[in-house]
């Protein structure tokens with residue numbers, strides 16, 4: 632059965648306000664959540680882009696989730712609303728090429744929801760584990776062999792630098 636012994640790699644794009652604060656609280660409360668979750672800090676989920684998720688998959692992620700402030704509480708007004716639309720768009724795109732849309736999800740949290748953050752992380756890792764590795768998921772699966780459109784020098788694009796939490800330079804939109 633897929634996923635029984637499989638530890639998926641999961642990237643969590645967390646906005647620096649509520650979601651990251653919730654993650655921080657989970658850590659302060661010493662709540663356990665799966666080590667497979669790698670948190671990538673973004674200024675606001677409004678900075679989340681489909682390309683970020685696709686690059687994460689290309690680099691070996693099996694699942695990606697976006698965690699932002701509660702709806703109505705985004706520090707940049709509607710970043711989390713726009714992020715949800717992008718997540719929905721990405722799910723549709725994945726489904727259209729035979730990849731399980733459950734590999735992508737959007738969550739909304741308040742800064743005080745440390746326990747909820749830990750719960751979400753566990754829930755998502757379990758769900759992705761049940762889907763199995765992304766490389767088996769369809770035509771988009773497979774490791775990054777360095778032969779993609781960015782060439783073979785191992786340099787990342789601006790979008791990937793954002794995913795790594797490094798300065799992004801000029802993005803095409805503000806949060």
Ligand code: FES
Pocket residue numbers: 646647648649650674675676677698699700704705706707708710711
């Ligand atoms: Fe948290 Fe926009 S600042 S989602």
